[in-house]
Amino acid sequence: MLRWIIFICLYGIIDFYAFQSFKTVTKSNWVYGVYWFLSVLVIGNFIYNYYGFNRRDGFSHANAFAFGFFIAILIPKMVLLMVMLSEDLFRLPQAIFRYFTEGDSAKGNYFASRRAFISKIALGIAAIPFASIIYGIYKGKYNYKVLKYTLSFDDLPEAFDGYKITQLSDIHSGSFDDVEKVKYAIDLINEQESDVILFTGDMVNNKAEEMKPFMDIFSKLHAKDGKYSVLGNHDYGDYLHWDSEEDKRQNLEDLKSIQKAIGFDLILNDSRYLEKDGQRIALVGVENWGAGGFKKAGDLKKAIQKIEANDFKVLMSHDPSHWEKQVIDDSYHYHLTLSGHTHGMQFGIEIPGWFKWSPVKWRYKYWAGIYEEMGQYINVNRGFGYLAFPGRVGIWPEITVIELKKGVAKA
DSSP states (O other), X not given: OHHHHHHHHHHHHHHHXXXXXXXXXXXXXXXXXXXXXXXXXXXXXHXXXXXXXXXXXXXXXXXXXXXXXXXXXXXXXXXXXXXXXXXXXXXXXXXHHHHHHTGGGGXXXXXXXXXXXXXXXXXXXXXXXXXXXXXXXXXXXXXXXXEEEEEEETXXXXXXXXXXXXXXXXXOGGGOOOHHHHHHHHHHHHHTOOSEEEEXXXXXSSOGGGGGGGHHHHTTOOOTXXXXXXXXXXXXXXXXXXXXXXXXXXXXXXXXXHHHHTTEEEOXXXXXXXXXXXXXXXXXXXXXXXXXXXXXXOOHHHHTTTSOTTSOEEEEOSOXXXXXXXXXXXXXXXXXXXXXXXXXXXXXXXXXXXXXXXXGGGTOSSOSEEXXXXXXXXXXXXXXXOOSSSOOBSSOOEEEEEEEEESSOBO
C-alpha cells in the first residue's frame, strides 16, 4: 500500500506540472475536463491491471495495453514537467525579488505569470513522444526489418563460402494480437532463402500454451539445412507462480515438444554439425545463461564436448552477457555468437549504419547488432516479438540474415 501511495503522489506531481501548460494556453473548462478524465482513466486502468497482474495466472493483453497507454501519457507529461520546472527556475528568483522589494503591494502574488509561448513549445515537444508511442503500439511492433550482414573469416571451410544464416530471437508468442502480421513475417523470413534458420530463445512469455495458436504458422518456416533453437530465460516459466514444481517442469517439457512439432531441433548444452561437400561447421547451443540475476542453466563446457577446438563454431546463446562474461575469454575460439534478449528495449533512436541509441545500453554493453572482440563476433538480435510494452518505438522487430564469407576477417 505504501508503494502505491508513493507512486500516486509522484504521478500527481507530474500531472500537476503537466496541467500547467494546458492551463496557460487555454481557459476552456472543457479542455480541463478532458485532460483530467483521460489522466484518471489511464492511471486507474494501469493500477487496476498492474495490481491484478500480480495475481493473475499468466499474461493478459489488457495488462500490456494498460501499461502501453500509461507510458504513452507519462513520457509526454515528464517532458512538460521538465519544461515547466525549467521555467520555474526563472520565476522563483523573480518571486523572491518581488517579495523583498514590493512587499504587500504585490498582494501576495509574487510569481510572474507563466508565458504562453513556453507552454506552447512544451506541448509541441511533448506531442512528439506521444505520437511516436501511439504509432509504436499500433504499427511499430509489426514493422519487421530484415537486417543483412556479411562476415568474413580466414578459417571458414571453403564449402561454406556464401552460407546464409537467418537468425530469429525473442518471439514472445503470447504477446501477439495480429495473426496476419505474423504470417507476413514468416513469409518474409522464407523469402530470404537462407541455408539454415537459428532461433535464439524466448519463444513464449511464460507458458508453452501461448505458442499453440501459432504452431501451424511457424511450422511453415523452412531452410534446406534445418531449423535449430535454444531456450531463453522466459521459456522456463520462472516468472509465474505455479501450483507445483511438477506443473512448472511439465510446462517446459510441453514447450520442448512444441518446438519439435514445428520443426526446431532444440539444442540444450549440446552441439550439432552442419555439413556441406564433405566439410563441416559446428553449431553449439547453450541453455540460458545471464548476468544480473537471470537463470544460469547454460554450460558451455558441456556443450562443446562433441566438437574439436579447431572447428569453425557458431554459438547460440540467448543472453549477450554470456558472451561478455564467459565466451570471449574461453579457451575455444567462437567465431560467431548469436544472441537476443535485450529487445533493444523496444525503444530508441536508430539510423542504420550511422547511429543507434537506447536506454538499454546502460544495462547491456552489447545490446543490438554486430560487435567484435578478439577476432570473435556476436550479433544481438533486436527481437521478433515484444514483451510488456505492447509496441516498439525506433527499435523495430528484426529478422537477421548473416552471410559467411571466406576471406580476411571483417564485418
